[in-house]
Amino acid sequence: MSNNTFNSGKIFFCKKCIFPSTKPHIEFNDDGVCTGCLAYSNRKEINWDERQKKLLEIIKKYKKKNEGYYNCIIPSSGGKDSHYQTIKALELGMNPLIVNIVPDKISELGRHNKENLKKLGVDSMEISLNPRIRHRINKFGLETVGDICWPEHITIFTIPKKISVNMNIPLLFYGECPENENGGPLEDQDRTVLDRRWMEEYGGLLGLRTNDLSDVLQIPKEKLVLYTYPAKEELEKVGTTALFLGQFFPWDGQNNFEIAKQNGFRTYTKDVEGSIVNYENLDNVYFRVHDYFKYLKYGYDRVADWSSWHIRRGRLSRDEAVKLVKERSGKFPEVYLGYSLSEILDEIDCTRDEFIKICDKFTNKSLFVCDNKNKLVKDKDGNLIFKNSEYI
Numbered sequence: 060m061s062n063n064t065f066n067s068g069k070i071f072f073c074k075k076c077i078f079p080s081t082k083p084h085i086e087f088n089d090d091g092v093c094t095g096c097l098a099y100s101n102r103k104e105i106n107w108d109e110r111q112k113k114l115l116e117i118i119k120k121y122k123k124k125n126e127g128y129y130n131c132i133i134p135s136s137g138g139k140d141s142h143y144q145t146i147k148a149l150e151l152g153m154n155p156l157i158v159n160i161v162p163d164k165i166s167e168l169g170r171h172n173k174e175n176l177k178k179l180g181v182d183s184m185e186i187s188l189n190p191r192i193r194h195r196i197n198k199f200g201l202e203t204v205g206d207i208c209w210p211e212h213i214t215i216f217t218i219p220k221k222i223s224v225n226m227n228i229p230l231l232f233y234g235e236c237p238e239n240e241n242g243g244p245l246e247d248q249d250r251t252v253l254d255r256r257w258m259e260e261y262g263g264l265l266g267l268r269t270n271d272l273s274d275v276l277q278i279p280k281e282k283l284v285l286y287t288y289p290a291k292e293e294l295e296k297v298g299t300t301a302l303f304l305g306q307f308f309p310w311d312g313q314n315n316f317e318i319a320k321q322n323g324f325r326t327y328t329k330d331v332e333g334s335i336v337n338y339e340n341l342d343n344v345y346f347r348v349h350d351y352f353k354y355l356k357y358g359y360d361r362v363a364d365w366s367s368w369h370i371r372r373g374r375l376s377r378d379e380a381v382k383l384v385k386e387r388s389g390k391f392p393e394v395y396l397g398y399s400l401s402e403i404l405d406e407i408d409c410t411r412d413e414f415i416k417i418c419d420k421f422t423n424k425s426l427f428v429c430d431n432k433n434k435l436v437k438d439k440d441g442n443l444i445f446k447n448s449e450y451i
């Protein structure tokens with residue numbers, strides 16, 4: 060296995076899917092196949108019955124422990140996976156409490172789907188963060204680590220765990236272990252438990268810590284309660300255990316969508332901007348900016364993600380995927396779900412010029428065409444030109 064070659068500036072692509080070597084945490088075997096593809100082909104060897112038996116044993120313990128009460132928490136965005144997780148938990152005879160975290164700016168579609176999730180027959184707790192503080196953190200995340208959605212990335216871990224501790228509900232069901240299909244180190248692909256180490260290593264926090272916010276932005280600690288992970292002793296006292304459901308059932312986003320759709324989940328009218336599906340990331344209007352920065356830093360975005368997952372499942376050929384990437388990847392995030400970039404920038408008090416400067420700061424120049432003064436070349440719509448689009 061070799062690690063990615065981001066620092067050397069050379070990019071290559073998985074021989075089977077189209078994940079690039081710049082993708083964080085990805086590794087490749089000697090045949091140039093990524094760990095995401097290897098993990099997917101290894102699924103055939105997994106004894107799922109055995110795993111589900113193990114899950115039933117775990118569940119039994121928590122049902123007994125929390126008899127007459129909620130016996131698990133499902134951290135939720137109200138999306139297709141949250142629908143699937145909830146349906147699965149109900150099938151398993153659980154009494155889940157849904158912890159619904161409202162994004163920075165919620166779309167109408169996102170609101171519909173959050174309401175729909177409750178109709179599956181569950182109690183739902185909805186948490187919204189103080190927008191004055193949050194918008195400062197959005198901007199800080201964008202400026203310092205190139206991630207406008209940093210608040211969301213941390214709170215999907217911290218809030219459900221706080222509620223676990225405070226309401227004495229030890230078991231949490233997250234969805235897929237992202238390292239599995241996204242090609243993390245093989246030793247981490249069989250992890251069933253999401254703990255603090257996992258959150259810090261893979262949770263997309265990019266080295267930014269809640270303490271940094273308090274220090275640099277001078278936000279009082281009491282205003283950052285929901286951004287703070289519970290203390291080790293608190294978690295141990297309750298026995299908080301967060302499991303990835305995807306380690307017990309073969310995970311497939313499209314299949315989750317089909318099930319969600321049969322249960323009232325609504326999609327966008329066309330493929331979501333910057334993607335090749337119409338059923339994902341429908342709630343958070345900021346998401347397109349987040350995804351665009353992934354493209355600037357690593358040269359791939361949601362188009363390559365979904366294409367790669369589809370290739371593994373025989374739904375798309377590699378050539379078709381390359382074509383889709385060339386047509387759709389990396390477009391300047393002018394509009395998302397019908398909301399304009401300026402609406403988002405106004406919210407976080409950022410001008411368009413400032414935004415473009417931040418984009419340029421986070422762009423990996425070795426991946427894009429520059430002029431003879433090493434300045435990024437852009438077309439009339441502000442789109443960059445990717446150097447390595449041949450996918451050899």
Ligand SMILES: [Zn+2]
Nearest residue numbers: 073076093096
């Ligand atoms: Zn691959």
